Amino acid sequence: MPELPEMETYKSLLQPLIGGQSITGVTINREKSINVPVEQFTSLVINQKIKSIERRAKYLVFQLQNDSNLLLHLMLGGRIFLGNEEDRPDRTVQVQLSFGNHQLYFIGLRLGYLHLLSHEMVQQEFQHIGPEPLDQNFSFYAFQTILKDKRGGLKTTLLNQEVIAGIGNRYSDEILWQAQLLPERKINELDSGDLGRLYESMQYILQKGIQQGGYMEEPLFKGDQKTGGYEMIVHSREGENCRRCHSLIVMNEISSRKTYFCQNCQH
Known part of the structure; x- marks a missing residue:
């Protein structure tokens, strides 16, 4: 299971690659990997720019232009890959977000998920999570x-x-x-x-x-x-x-x- 260093690595690498980019397409191959109906998920995500990418614990939060958020937890066996169809790993893709000619593939989400949440709902998800061990205030x-x-x-x-x-x-x-x-x-x-x-x-x-x-x-x-x-x-x-x-x-x-x-x- 990806832990703090792996998710921080994803965050730091993804930010310059898709930060500020618009989501031009959405493909949902496994409805259980998201938390709302496919039509609702797609309508609220399509054409939205990625404002920022943040990490909290083992989660990534993709903040969208319309103030919605995509909350990612990879759980056991999950990973992500950014590229085109020719280069993507030969594994089942549960969710796919398009950024023009590049796709962000969410792979191995058997237990993991990509949930569409408001800012308040994200904070509610995090309310019982302890402090970040590398936070400058964590003395x-x-x-x-x-x-x-x-x-x-x-x-x-x-x-x-x-x-x-x-x-x-x-x-x-x-x-x-x-x-x-x-x-x-x-x-x-x-x-x-x-x-x-x-x-x-x-x-x-x-x-x-x-x-x-x-x-x-x-x-x-x-x-x-x-x-x-x-x-x-x-x-x-x-x-x-x-x-x-x-x-x-x-x-x-x-x-x-x-x-x-x-x-x-x-x-």
């Missing part, structure tokens, strides 16, 4: 404050979107490895040094993920050289040597999520 003090009364495990807490926005299964493993903390450690067991390492690791890993274009290997467009440059350090590397201490990486299931860590140097 170490703010981090300590939101974790103050938490007693759950580290892994499950990082995955909780109501606590902190945008972190998923992959980057939670990366963050905990960087912080040298075991994923099942309890929040209330951590001292100030542990919390400091966790905060700094979260900032470092997410910023590195964004700088390197996230982990998803599929390009956003033909010739895309940025997307997919981040290489996982610990996630999905069961049986490989830890890059820090050279012990073997192990995998356990935590809350039905495959979780990867080093038993030797994570404590």
Whole structure:
């Protein structure tokens, strides 16, 4: 599932490509991927310019000229591709927006969706989402404050979107490895040094993920050289040597999520 770095990469790459461009065509191949009747969706989206593209947590918001918004959540297996019919991936396209000769393909939306919402409805969708971990106002003090009364495990807490926005299964493993903390450690067991390492690791890993274009290997467009440059350090590397201490990486299931860590140097 795309997480904060992947969605931020999509945002930064799409903005100069389709920002200010008008949607010249709409194709809906799966009605369950949208939230209103096809005719209503099309009439409110067609010929609208993309005013801006914003990211919140794992969502993208395409703000339209008429103050409507397209809220995208890719969920598991979803991706997008910008190009023409000749270049598009050989996968099922659920929704397609045209920008003249180029198409924005929304692919693999089995669980994901592209919903047409007002500004107020978008804010309502976000009302229970926690703070952005890379926001300039999200200080170490703010981090300590939101974790103050938490007693759950580290892994499950990082995955909780109501606590902190945008972190998923992959980057939670990366963050905990960087912080040298075991994923099942309890929040209330951590001292100030542990919390400091966790905060700094979260900032470092997410910023590195964004700088390197996230982990998803599929390009956003033909010739895309940025997307997919981040290489996982610990996630999905069961049986490989830890890059820090050279012990073997192990995998356990935590809350039905495959979780990867080093038993030797994570404590």
